[in-house]
Amino acid sequence: MKFKDYYEILGVSRTATSDEIKKAYRKLAHQYHPDISKDPAGEEKFKEIGEAYATLKDSEKRAAYDALGSHPSGQEFRPPPNWSGSQGGQSYSFDDIDLSDLFANFAGRRHGEQHHGGHGPIPGQDYELAVQISLEDAYHGAMVDLNFTVPEYDNQGQLKRVAHTFKARIPKGVSHGQKLLLRGKGGKGANGGKNGNLYLNISFIAHSLFRVAEHDLLIDLPVTVWEATLGATVKVPTLDGPVNLKIPAGMNSGKKLRIKGHGLPKQNQAHGDLFAVLQIVVTPNPSEQEVALMKQLADISSFNPRTHFGLDTTNEK
Amino acid sequence: MKNNDAELLWLDEHHEVTASELLELSGLSAEELEWLVETGALNPIRCVPAAVTQQSQAWCFSGQCLVAIRTVSRLKRDFDLAPDALSLTLVLLERIRVLEQQLLQNNSQA
Structure with missing residues (x-):
């Protein structure tokens, strides 16, 4: 010893x-x-x-x-x-x-209790584990490999972290911050003691396109000035493949268009929604013709989006 | 290793844990659980109407509370927390949980 x-x-x-x-x-x-x-x-x-x-x-x-x-x-x-x-x-x-x-x-x-070789039942230890999953895995459910280390004493009596591997099914419907409990999957009990439990803290890996709001998803949808003005039908990616989205005419930046049922699954089989957030983007390198058309538009249009400033605009150029 | 779904428990507001599950999983005593409910630090979501003799045995709680209950149970064990400190800690942990959730929500919508 x-x-x-x-x-x-x-x-x-x-x-x-x-x-x-x-x-x-x-x-x-x-x-x-x-x-x-x-x-x-x-x-x-x-x-x-x-x-x-x-x-x-x-x-x-x-x-x-x-x-x-x-x-x-x-x-x-x-x-x-x-x-x-x-x-x-x-x-x-x-x-x-x-x-x-x-x-x-x-x-x-x-207290005079009976012991066998000095050891009574020793329950296994509980462990907590942070599990990061992709939005795709949250959408479809997934088997994940959990690699975790637990503190154990080595032969020298020193505390060391020992690697454990465990496969777990993460069910459809989990949300960011979800806590799950896997009964009996923690540390092994000894001398007839119960096994410990494994607590999983689920979080989502940041996605390059989608943001998460509970079971809803948000995606920034860049549109041209004319698409926003005239309306258009565009392809939008979802976690379940692309869908066609009709943008009504006259939409401003920041407007949210709901794509029903394409959010993350809930536990009751229903899904959250996907919201496309419109972002009007100007042409980065306009051609001469594009510039000419814009100038023409500027000349013929009397639209002033800043009337609420209440300023005299006669000298604006 | 196979993963049996029967062993999977969702710890959120959509799922319930019974008083006996809570006691088993947290290591709290029945008296401590009763104290937490009595002081309003913990609210049962319903009472099982079955013919049970002990009041505390009939309670059901939101699965969400287990995480905080386990934390206060550990803190009680390791710091010898008095009953009042136990319920206060639970209330404050719940407040932190709600604030963290709001923060997360605000960040994702920003």
Whole structure:
């Protein structure tokens, strides 16, 4: 069994009072708790902190831990003969257990519960996973490979991230920010303990054309001045292939045209809508003839889109 | 590995979790759950009208609340939160969730 220096982990001396230990734990917990900390290494760090505190806050466990003596972290050691932590329990094979297992059973043994080899049922851990999917996958549903790492102790007793791979079906109808729970797909339970659960946080990868508003989609639809003025029928891409969209005459920039049922699927089989947002685009490199026609239009048109400014426009050119 | 859909639970406002599921998945005690409901931090969406003896066992909640409930349960365990802090934290987490959702919405429409 590898030694872990719980005092060192909490940054307190071996003679620290229980108040000092509690204070040190609180301070570190505020710093590394995965629900508060933005530190990506916080989860592993907090696991060690929690393990150290669980043992040192309990006077009996702490006395048993102290009786193990002081060893350099990671060094192989065996508890001394007649060590208080093993009394009344079955004999351990100290080679294949972790220091935390030794203390996890302490309370149960103290209350005279029956143990088999010192281990009761240990439920598997829950894991949370961020899953990014494309809009196409959200539209059709998809099987995704989830690659995630979980903190586990290696042979040296050090916390390491171990890679796990898992295939999951992401059903049609998920939305950006959707949370899913896969029961029993978390960490394996031990000694008859239940498996943990896997929580998935779904988010959508930004799409080059579509923006998402719940189950609706938006697409910018660039149109020419004459298409906007005269109306037109244009092809618009959707997640389910292109559709023809009729643009009525006299449409301004920013006008939203609804393409019904071409948004993202909802859970009840219905779909959101796709909205084409009109953007009038001027010709970037107009030919001489195009410029001439525009000038002609300018001459004959009396249209002033700025009358609401209430300004005298007689000197405008 | 095969993925069995029976094991899939949607955690959103369209799906329900029962009180016992919530207790099992969050690690909260029945007393703590009752306290959260009593203080208004958590609102059951309905009561199962079945003949059940214990009030808390009849509640159903929006699947959406499980994420926040698990968070407060962890915070309670690791920081020894008092009951009042438990319900306050839940209320604030819900407020953050709603604000984050609005932010997301505004950004996507910008």
